[in-house]
Amino acid sequence: MSFLRDNGLSITLTVLTAATIAGMIFAGTQAFNEEAVIHGEPTVSVASYLATGHFLSALFENWESEFLQMAAYVCLTAFLYQRGSAESKDPDATSTDVDEDPRNKRNDPKAPWAVRQGQLVRTFYSYSLGIALAGLFVLSFVFHLRASAAAANVDAMRHGEPPIDLWTRLADAEFWFECFQNWQSEFLSTLLLVLLSIFLRFRGSPESKPVAAPYSATGK
Numbered sequence: 001m002s003f004l005r006d007n008g009l010s011i012t013l014t015v016l017t018a019a020t021i022a023g024m025i026f027a028g029t030q031a032f033n034e035e036a037v038i039h040g041e042p043t044v045s046v047a048s049y050l051a052t053g054h055f056l057s058a059l060f061e062n063w064e065s066e067f068l069q070m071a072a073y074v075c076l077t078a079f080l081y082q083r084g085s086a087e088s089k090d091p092d093a094t095s096t097d098v099d100e101d102p103r104n105k106r107n108d109p110k111a112p113w114a115v116r117q118g119q120l121v122r123t124f125y126s127y128s129l130g131i132a133l134a135g136l137f138v139l140s141f142v143f144h145l146r147a148s149a150a151a152a153n154v155d156a157m158r159h160g161e162p163p164i165d166l167w168t169r170l171a172d173a174e175f176w177f178e179c180f181q182n183w184q185s186e187f188l189s190t191l192l193l194v195l196l197s198i199f200l201r202f203r204g205s206p207e208s209k210p211v212a213a214p215y216s217a218t219g220k
Contacts, residue, residue, distance in 0.1 A: 053150030064140035065182035071133035
């Protein structure tokens with residue numbers, strides 16, 4: 001039971017992720033087959049649907065925007081401030097108050113392996129969360145582009161038009177519309193979290209300041 005208690009957040013989020021992807025798959029298969037019937041094309045099974053551009057484009061389009069949001073959030077909050085927000089560091093605190101120099105822990109046997117290595121490894125590890133999220137964003141963007149091109153070619157075939165390559169799809173306004181319609185919502189939701197956490201509370205959440213904390217208080 002201690003395992004469930006200690007990992008309840010990640011377990012619950014994993015289950016919710018799997019459940020919503022499953023819902024997306026079955027709803028997407030139905031929508032895809034309905035469109036196929038309209039055009040006199042054969043329907044596909046759920047397994048076959050997983051390889052279609054229709055599914056993969058939508059999946060990676062959303063993953064891409066989420067990784068962009070998290071990468072931007074992690075990186076921007078390291079350098080920028082919002083006084084009073086639970087999502088911001090204290091603009092009046094010194095850097096050592098917020099994050100101790102990892103070089104001070106390079107001889108600590110309890111410190112992570114990377115902290116006890118040379119400057120290059122230690123520096124990379126110091127920014128590894130933002131690097132990883134940015135890398136996942138780039139990968140998702142590439143997969144979204146490939147799948148979006150595949151989906152566009154299916155649509156082109158239905159209308160008797162020639163297929164397009166990746167570079168043509170990259171220059172297509174429709175592809176960028178797909179991107180921007182998700183990116184703007186991620187930045188907006190992050191902005192609202194930053195601002196609403198100044199005035200609103202959720203007792204017990206680490207994303208909220210204490211209920212009795214003044215509006216001017218920054219951080220947890």
